[in-house]
Amino acid sequence: MADDGPVEHGFPHLETVRAAITALYRRLSHDTVRMFATSLAPVDVAFADTDDLHLGAQRVAREMVRHYRLPDARLIVGFREMTHAANVELTAGPEYFVELNDRFRTHRRDIGAALAHEVMHVYLHRLDLSFPGVRENEILTDTAATYLGAGWLLLDAFRQDAASSQKLGYLTPEEFGYVLAKRALVFGEDPSVWFTSPQAYTAYGEGMARARADERQPPLTAAGWAGRRRYAHDRRHAAAAGAGAGVSYAFTPDGDGGLRVSFPCPTCGQKIRVPVRGRVRARCALCRTVLECDT
Numbered sequence: 001m002a003d004d005g006p007v008e009h010g011f012p013h014l015e016t017v018r019a020a021i022t023a024l025y026r027r028l029s030h031d032t033v034r035m036f037a038t039s040l041a042p043v044d045v046a047f048a049d050t051d052d053l054h055l056g057a058q059r060v061a062r063e064m065v066r067h068y069r070l071p072d073a074r075l076i077v078g079f080r081e082m083t084h085a086a087n088v089e090l091t092a093g094p095e096y097f098v099e100l101n102d103r104f105r106t107h108r109r110d111i112g113a114a115l116a117h118e119v120m121h122v123y124l125h126r127l128d129l130s131f132p133g134v135r136e137n138e139i140l141t142d143t144a145a146t147y148l149g150a151g152w153l154l155l156d157a158f159r160q161d162a163a164s165s166q167k168l169g170y171l172t173p174e175e176f177g178y179v180l181a182k183r184a185l186v187f188g189e190d191p192s193v194w195f196t197s198p199q200a201y202t203a204y205g206e207g208m209a210r211a212r213a214d215e216r217q218p219p220l221t222a223a224g225w226a227g228r229r230r231y232a233h234d235r236r237h238a239a240a241a242g243a244g245a246g247v248s249y250a251f252t253p254d255g256d257g258g259l260r261v262s263f264p265c266p267t268c269g270q271k272i273r274v275p276v277r278g279r280v281r282a283r284c285a286l287c288r289t290v291l292e293c294d295t
Helices: 014-028 030-034 053-067 108-127 134-147 152-156 173-187 198-214 225-236
Strands: 074-080 086-089 095-101 165-167 250-253 259-264 271-275 279-283 290-294
Touching (some): 014 030, 014 134, 014 173, 053 074, 053 108, 074 108, 086 108, 108 134, 108 152, 134 152, 134 173, 152 173, 152 198, 173 198, 271 279
Antiparallel strands (some): 086 095, 250 259, 279 290
């Protein structure tokens, strides 16, 4: 939790974020991911200053459990002085103890954001899905919470003015925006209507621009002129040197004197391989996205 300190910006964890989205689809399947097409609604985690602190926190925790479809999980929420925003004790269950930073006693509207991350830890723990390394695993948790419909709260908790700043989670604001945009492009949902933070709109816009750029990479037909020209150059020289550096596609011989090109699915990141023979329609086996390609 960044509190009145420097907030990292940009996309420094983008490769891990993309790997996390791919891991979600592989572990959950396309059909299960589709079950999260509707995000957690603001009314479900609304927390007025007049609400009882502990009863309200338990109510929001129950909503998170419901949204993540963990009906047999029971969360016990407490507060204590600590450095991080929150912590959850991962056990065999069904009871899980979550501790929230004392700061949330007076910043109640962000309790939902903190619990979105911590309850996702429980969800991933039950799936036995994790990444090696603490930071990578926390990035997985933020990405999963956001892609599955509760992490918009984490971006909305980012607020900054001339006197103070606050940010929850391990992703940068723009990376939260990127994952939200990836989700929005799949489910046709606009999370920006729920933002209360002005900075969240900006970060979401930058994330959407990066997500749209994923859909315009060669050999996709939506690629721009410069990308298509670079792709044609790399294709001509592929037999001798392969694709150039700094591109997401790669050429390999197909065994019959021709070439195949592999590239990441713009939806889930799964590698797709198609023959180099002009216009081709490919279907991602992982997320079932149909892609128009010009190879």
